[in-house]
Amino acid sequence: xxxxxxxxxxxxxxxxxxxxxxxxxxxxxxxxxxxxxxGDFLDPEAAAGHAATMLDEGAAxxxxxxxxxxxxxxxxxxGGEIQRVVPVIDRILAARPEALISVDxxxxxxxxxxxxAGAHLVNDVTxxxxxxxxxxxxxxxxxxxxxxxxxxxxxxMQKEPHYTDVVSEVRDFLAQRAEYAVAAxxxxxxxxxxxxxxxxxxxxxxxxxxxxxxxxxxxGFPVLIGASRKRFVGTITGLxxxxxxxxxxxxxxxxxxxxxxxxxxxxxxxxxxxxxxxxEAVLRF
Ligand code: HH2
Numbered sequence: 419x420x421x422x423x424x425x426x427x428x429x430x431x432x433x434x435x436x437x438x439x440x441x442x443x444x445x446x447x448x449x450x451x452x453x454x455x456x457g458d459f460l461d462p463e464a465a466a467g468h469a470a471t472m473l474d475e476g477a478a479x480x481x482x483x484x485x486x487x488x489x490x491x492x493x494x495x496x497g498g499e500i501q502r503v504v505p506v507i508d509r510i511l512a513a514r515p516e517a518l519i520s521v522d523x524x525x526x527x528x529x530x531x532x533x534x535a536g537a538h539l540v541n542d543v544t545x546x547x548x549x550x551x552x553x554x555x556x557x558x559x560x561x562x563x564x565x566x567x568x569x570x571x572x573x574x575m576q577k578e579p580h581y582t583d584v585v586s587e588v589r590d591f592l593a594q595r596a597e598y599a600v601a602a603x604x605x606x607x608x609x610x611x612x613x614x615x616x617x618x619x620x621x622x623x624x625x626x627x628x629x630x631x632x633x634x635x636x637x638g639f640p641v642l643i644g645a646s647r648k649r650f651v652g653t654i655t656g657l658x659x660x661x662x663x664x665x666x667x668x669x670x671x672x673x674x675x676x677x678x679x680x681x682x683x684x685x686x687x688x689x690x691x692x693x694x695x696x697x698e699a700v701l702r703f
Contacts (some may be wrong), residue, residue, distance in 0.1 A: 440694045441478045441479060443681055446469055446539075448465050449485060451488070453649075456683060465506040470510075476687055482503050482506055483523070484491050484501075484523065484528065491572050496527055502565070503521060503528065507532055521539075526555045539564070540561060542563060543614065545595040546598060556604050566613075568614045578604070584627060610641070611640070631678060635679065643682055645674070646682075650665055651670065659686075667690065672693050672694070
């Protein structure tokens, strides 16, 4: 079962790891246009209520995002993003002070505002490339950071993703970004790597990355997987409606866990939590 680590002021990637068990990161999109839950949690009270539900279902971390990165999406303004995420972080922590909060942003000002409001880690889908000041904000906060691989940018990334060898290219990119982070003053134990499922990748690319996840795990950093409800799951299962892609998502979670991933960024916490509890019991006897 994904267990909840003890609350602390500034948890680190190492301390976020509850023993050797998996960690569920519940997705909270405070956006009008996210691909599967856009518009559901724009109201801060509704968002905090959903966070509480995900915590009760087994999430250890809530990932709060104020901008959709779905293929073709448009960016939100800096101020607009802060106005979306900070009131939600405030409300979650007022109701559940033990909650660990991640902010899903590539903008340093949003990250700084979220950390000031009490967030514990930064989830940067650009791996510190989107804003030159992001690395120093993370380094100064001494907080964990997720570095994700993406080919291109959300507006155009799914047009023609191309790799000669997707696994080694993603692995090499993540290794370089981890070294960049460490050189910028971020502690090595605060770095979490993510192959970026669906970010400039077609079906075969996503499958190759999941199949060969050990190549990324072997870099020696904790690995996060974000496959929840994504299009490739719908392509395989024939499900157009993203909310229906729960069972296919659970398959990705279990397979990635078996291959060494630690963090699972999911919409459907209960289903993934129960599956991980069983997978963990089988694998870690
Ligand atoms: N995927 C999404 C957003 N943020 N962060 C990480 N580290 N890894 C991911 O795979 C990832 C992510 C996209 O999913 P979602 O938040 O559900 O949708 P949207 O971007 O439309 O809000």
